[in-house]
Amino acid sequence: MIVLTTFDLDDYVFRALQAGASGFLLKDTPRELVHAVRVVAAGEAMLSPAVTRRLIGHFAAGGRTDRQRAAKERLTALTDRELEVLGGVGRGLSNAEIGRELFMSEATVKAHVSRVLVKLGATNRVQVAILAHDAGLLD
Numbered sequence: 001m002i003v004l005t006t007f008d009l010d011d012y013v014f015r016a017l018q019a020g021a022s023g024f025l026l027k028d029t030p031r032e033l034v035h036a037v038r039v040v041a042a043g044e045a046m047l048s049p050a051v052t053r054r055l056i057g058h059f060a061a062g063g064r065t066d067r068q069r070a071a072k073e074r075l076t077a078l079t080d081r082e083l084e085v086l087g088g089v090g091r092g093l094s095n096a097e098i099g100r101e102l103f104m105s106e107a108t109v110k111a112h113v114s115r116v117l118v119k120l121g122a123t124n125r126v127q128v129a130i131l132a133h134d135a136g137l138l139d
Contacts, residue, residue: 035094039094044113044124044125067134068134068135068136071132071134071135071136072135072136074120074131074135075120075131075135075137077119078116078119078120081102081112082115082116082119083137084102085102085109085112085113085116086116086128086132087132087137087138088101088102088109089113089116089128089129089132090128090129090132090133090138091138092129095109095113096109116128
């Protein structure tokens with residue numbers, strides 16, 4: 001499910017994600033809509049960049065030290081290459097963009113993302129993006 005709205009309010013984002021949305025786009029990004037439909041149809045998640053930044057900021061606001069320690073501990077299960085891919089996911093990049101940045105095929109990136117999700121017990125890219133931020137990979 002993708003939520004498309006003109007309302008850029010945190011409460012709407014949180015409620016949509018809690019209800020199971022895999023995408024949340026603002027109407028000011030119409031060219032992203034087709035891409036978002038494809039991404040969500042492929043089983044991944046997509047948020048507007050502004051929403052992603054605020055969502056990560058919200059989760060980073062309190063208990064930073066404890067969360068950072070716990071996040072870093074969870075990331076020890078990942079290989080160096082998976083950590084690089086995780087960094088791209090955390091910055092909101094698509095698989096194609098991560099592939100270009102890391103000189104990998106999109107299929108290889110997708111395989112790495114899938115392994116990262118499994119190893120971290122996450123169900124979508126938003127969860128691993130938050131974890132990457134909490135661990136300090138995006139600072």
